[in-house]
Amino acid sequence: MSVAVPNMNVRVAAGRDPSDNYLNHSRGLLSWIFTLDHKRIAIMYMVFILANYLLAGIFAMLLRIELLSPKPWMLADPEATKQLYNNMFTLHGAMMIFLFVIPAIPAIFGNFVLPLMLGAKDVAFPRLNLLSLWCYGMGGLFFVYVLFSGVYHAATGNTLPGGFGLDTGWTFYTPYSTNEASGGNVVAATTGAFIIGFSSILTGINFVASIHTLRPKAMGWFKMPLFLWSLYATSILQILATPVLAITLLLLIAEKTLHIGIFAWKLGGDPVLYQHFFWFYSHPAVYIMILPAMGVMSEVMPVFCRKHIFGYAFIACSSVGLAMLSFFVWGHHMFVSGQSALVNSIFSLLTFSVAIPSAVKVFNWTATMYKSDIRFNAALCFALGFIMVFTAGGLTGMFLGSLQTNVPLHDTYFVVAHFHYVMMGSTVFAFLAGMYYWFPKIFGKTCNDKVGCWAAVIIFVGFNLTFFPQFIMGTKGMPRRWATYPPEFQIYHIISTIGAFVMAAGLFTVAYNWVAGLLIGPPAPPNPWGGNTLEWATTSPPPHDNFAQTPTPGDPYHLADWQYVNEKQGWVKSPATSEGPQA
Amino acid sequence: MNTPTTLNTATTEHHDPYLAHHFDSPEQQNASAKVGMWVFLATEILMFGGLFCAYAVYRHLHPDVFEFCAGKYLNTTLGAINTLILITSSFTMAWGVRAAQLNQKKVLIACLSLTLLGAAGFLGIKAVEYRAKWVEHVWVGAWNQYNADYTGPDKVSSTPSPTAAAPASRPIDPHLLVEDANAGTANESKIKPRFAVDTALAAPPVATASAQRVDYDDLSTPDKQRVNAFFSCYFLMTGLHGIHVIVGMGVITWILRRSLRGEFNARYNTPVDLVGLYWHLVDLIWIFLFPLFYLIH
Numbered sequence A: 001m002s003v004a005v006p007n008m009n010v011r012v013a014a015g016r017d018p019s020d021n022y023l024n025h026s027r028g029l030l031s032w033i034f035t036l037d038h039k040r041i042a043i044m045y046m047v048f049i050l051a052n053y054l055l056a057g058i059f060a061m062l063l064r065i066e067l068l069s070p071k072p073w074m075l076a077d078p079e080a081t082k083q084l085y086n087n088m089f090t091l092h093g094a095m096m097i098f099l100f101v102i103p104a105i106p107a108i109f110g111n112f113v114l115p116l117m118l119g120a121k122d123v124a125f126p127r128l129n130l131l132s133l134w135c136y137g138m139g140g141l142f143f144v145y146v147l148f149s150g151v152y153h154a155a156t157g158n159t160l161p162g163g164f165g166l167d168t169g170w171t172f173y174t175p176y177s178t179n180e181a182s183g184g185n186v187v188a189a190t191t192g193a194f195i196i197g198f199s200s201i202l203t204g205i206n207f208v209a210s211i212h213t214l215r216p217k218a219m220g221w222f223k224m225p226l227f228l229w230s231l232y233a234t235s236i237l238q239i240l241a242t243p244v245l246a247i248t249l250l251l252l253i254a255e256k257t258l259h260i261g262i263f264a265w266k267l268g269g270d271p272v273l274y275q276h277f278f279w280f281y282s283h284p285a286v287y288i289m290i291l292p293a294m295g296v297m298s299e300v301m302p303v304f305c306r307k308h309i310f311g312y313a314f315i316a317c318s319s320v321g322l323a324m325l326s327f328f329v330w331g332h333h334m335f336v337s338g339q340s341a342l343v344n345s346i347f348s349l350l351t352f353s354v355a356i357p358s359a360v361k362v363f364n365w366t367a368t369m370y371k372s373d374i375r376f377n378a379a380l381c382f383a384l385g386f387i388m389v390f391t392a393g394g395l396t397g398m399f400l401g402s403l404q405t406n407v408p409l410h411d412t413y414f415v416v417a418h419f420h421y422v423m424m425g426s427t428v429f430a431f432l433a434g435m436y437y438w439f440p441k442i443f444g445k446t447c448n449d450k451v452g453c454w455a456a457v458i459i460f461v462g463f464n465l466t467f468f469p470q471f472i473m474g475t476k477g478m479p480r481r482w483a484t485y486p487p488e489f490q491i492y493h494i495i496s497t498i499g500a501f502v503m504a505a506g507l508f509t510v511a512y513n514w515v516a517g518l519l520i521g522p523p524a525p526p527n528p529w530g531g532n533t534l535e536w537a538t539t540s541p542p543p544h545d546n547f548a549q550t551p552t553p554g555d556p557y558h559l560a561d562w563q564y565v566n567e568k569q570g571w572v573k574s575p576a577t578s579e580g581p582q583a
Numbered sequence B: 001m002n003t004p005t006t007l008n009t010a011t012t013e014h015h016d017p018y019l020a021h022h023f024d025s026p027e028q029q030n031a032s033a034k035v036g037m038w039v040f041l042a043t044e045i046l047m048f049g050g051l052f053c054a055y056a057v058y059r060h061l062h063p064d065v066f067e068f069c070a071g072k073y074l075n076t077t078l079g080a081i082n083t084l085i086l087i088t089s090s091f092t093m094a095w096g097v098r099a100a101q102l103n104q105k106k107v108l109i110a111c112l113s114l115t116l117l118g119a120a121g122f123l124g125i126k127a128v129e130y131r132a133k134w135v136e137h138v139w140v141g142a143w144n145q146y147n148a149d150y151t152g153p154d155k156v157s158s159t160p161s162p163t164a165a166a167p168a169s170r171p172i173d174p175h176l177l178v179e180d181a182n183a184g185t186a187n188e189s190k191i192k193p194r195f196a197v198d199t200a201l202a203a204p205p206v207a208t209a210s211a212q213r214v215d216y217d218d219l220s221t222p223d224k225q226r227v228n229a230f231f232s233c234y235f236l237m238t239g240l241h242g243i244h245v246i247v248g249m250g251v252i253t254w255i256l257r258r259s260l261r262g263e264f265n266a267r268y269n270t271p272v273d274l275v276g277l278y279w280h281l282v283d284l285i286w287i288f289l290f291p292l293f294y295l296i297h
Helices: A029-033 A038-066 A078-118 A126-155 A186-213 A226-258 A271-305 A312-328 A341-353 A355-369 A378-401 A403-409 A413-443 A449-475 A487-520 B009-013 B026-061 B063-073 B076-101 B105-135 B227-260 B270-295
Strands: A562-565 A570-573
Touching: A038 A078, A038 A126, A038 A413, A038 A487, A078 A126, A078 A186, A078 A226, A078 A271, A078 A413, A126 A186, A186 A226, A186 B026, A226 A271, A226 A312, A226 B026, A226 B227, A271 A312, A271 A355, A271 A378, A271 A413, A271 B026, A312 A341, A312 A355, A341 A355, A341 A378, A341 A403, A355 A378, A378 A403, A378 A413, A378 A449, A413 A449, A413 A487, A449 A487, B026 B063, B026 B227, B026 B270, B063 B227, B076 B105, B076 B270, B105 B227, B227 B270
Parallel strands: none
Antiparallel strands: A562 A570
16 A cells, blocks of 8 residues: 555545535435445435334324323223223334334444445445345334224224234233234234344344454454444344344244244243243343444544543443343343242342443543533534433433332333433434434535534423423332323323423424425535544545545544634644554 | 546456455455354354243243153154254265365265255155144144144043133142141131242152153143143244255255356355355254254153
């Protein structure tokens, strides 16, 4: 390699059309459906995932509206209302988790950014990547079918034995799901989740192979951006945990259709075995949801604090540590399922140990901010929201991990509030932070940053207004998943519903901001934030094969060389020091 | 196309039709494929792991059911022949991979054909075994004579009726009963611990310590209601394995076709290698299934 790599700001190599990018490289619907380009696949994921987020969010709003009154009131028939409520919370949970939270960050940002951060042209297996997208779409169709048939029949008061909807909760617990009198759509929904599971597995395989074999020689493991570390840990979880969910759902389907007895007592099975299998997947799945969010945080914090990330190796190792620990704590979902006291104690102890790697991350992000040059861009506002919400969610997890408090708090709104703080709060805040961070790179346009900051404030206020009262309700004994409740809880439910509307207003502000940015936003420079990871070394949006010239990686968080030059209205790299990208 | 300023070494050096555009070299592409395949095999093991776990749980809870069913309904000879066939096919597969690496086209084609033949033979014998289960009315659900909802002929006379299947009717092992601390006091009859009633472990093991075969009549009442657990495990595990064999036949046919066209050589043989890895995994799973179902008595 004798040719010197020019300054990162030099975008256009000889013989290239500077206006050519992945968005206009080829045209027509088929060029999207059959594309092997990781960037286009990411865009299609974005469209589907945001659509599902909207649908599942509408269900959440309907649930909150129904809970305004202690009595079921939405439909004329109270029984039909309860049935509708059961269907709505099941679909809200199942769609949010399987179709939004799990794929959101890995499938959108992971797909888009991972090859760019590696300086590669694509992921290792572009065809598998496309198959993964199609699996996601197909699985989603099953859920949409369940959704409309269930809601239709419940709304029309059709509560025939055998059922039409899906009222098992998102966990498909046996014996609810094996019981013939409930949830006629269990098979359709579990088939959908099974197919989406393969989407997740294929993405995981792709990322692991890409990180192992496409990493440039100059980028050792501990020179990787932390987002890649977190995606690597996530992929390991997807690879090792999702197959167990697949076989569990397959067994459930076999049980419902062939009457093979694994979980149904009547057929010779054991319902608690289902819980063990399910949580062996679904606890690691919690980390599939949060680890990529932590990765986004580790990218956003240093760039907007203009300081090298604090404790790189600790953050990297804590991602892997969280992934490993997450396999040994599934029993804490089952403290009241009849496990022995010894097993409960061991699971409780292991659960507490999860706090260590989580706290390592939070402290390191906070330390990154200490004495730094903080810039309150929208991405950072959301990232700050993440730190606060995640800390609250994590600390309330201690109450649930401890045996004495778990038993009275089990299946109350305390649990609901806890996992919404961690999943909905934290992951969504990080998702929005990532969206504001990479929006200029993905679309080549700039959003209005002020509107984004205000949206972050509105969402933060709305979020806490929604879920903090649920902690109080839970400690007072309000059980989850009930359509009716004693009148003394009404005030909390009203506050919670108001908060939900505030949050929805904030989210629509974000949506407006993105659409406005897409339509009338000014064009984005290649490196709008002065970041040093390789995705900023190409144009915005990137060309079809990502880089005009193969970039050479340096320390991803060495930001001191990048200076904001007012005359140029942009970030300029000063002459390379020994730490920066090297020639 | 390539101006001197372009650093894109991949496009200048290689014109390999099998090298995808995003890899720098065939070695990198092969390494990626290998990593991907091994990771995929890990997911397969985890997927079967769920089934092996279910097997372990039910074998532990109802050991006599497994002894009875395996002894009466599984044909060890057929199982052993199938094991032999699969191991042989794994050998021919491994030989085929080596042949591809050594440019031995004819040997490769012969090995792949033999592997395919072995897979077909395995499925044929498996079909004979499944048919025997059908004839003996020990299929799943309503086609299993030991199930309460069995609808076929020759219902086992001692099959418990659905009412008898209530858990409360199970016998109580006197060793598991806790002594009543209130006996003889004024509080007698107020609290009666009966922990043993609801534990499935209370089923006493078959008393015969000799190696003689367990008969249906030897089974305890709870075990008689759990005969389906064996057939559920058997059909799910061998069935899912069978599906993998069918998929394996598909991919072997695919590489056989490609090797007939002469696409593989010492430089490019990744697909043969990967299919080989997959086939060895399918073989390996059967090597666990065979003793677990047919041999452990």
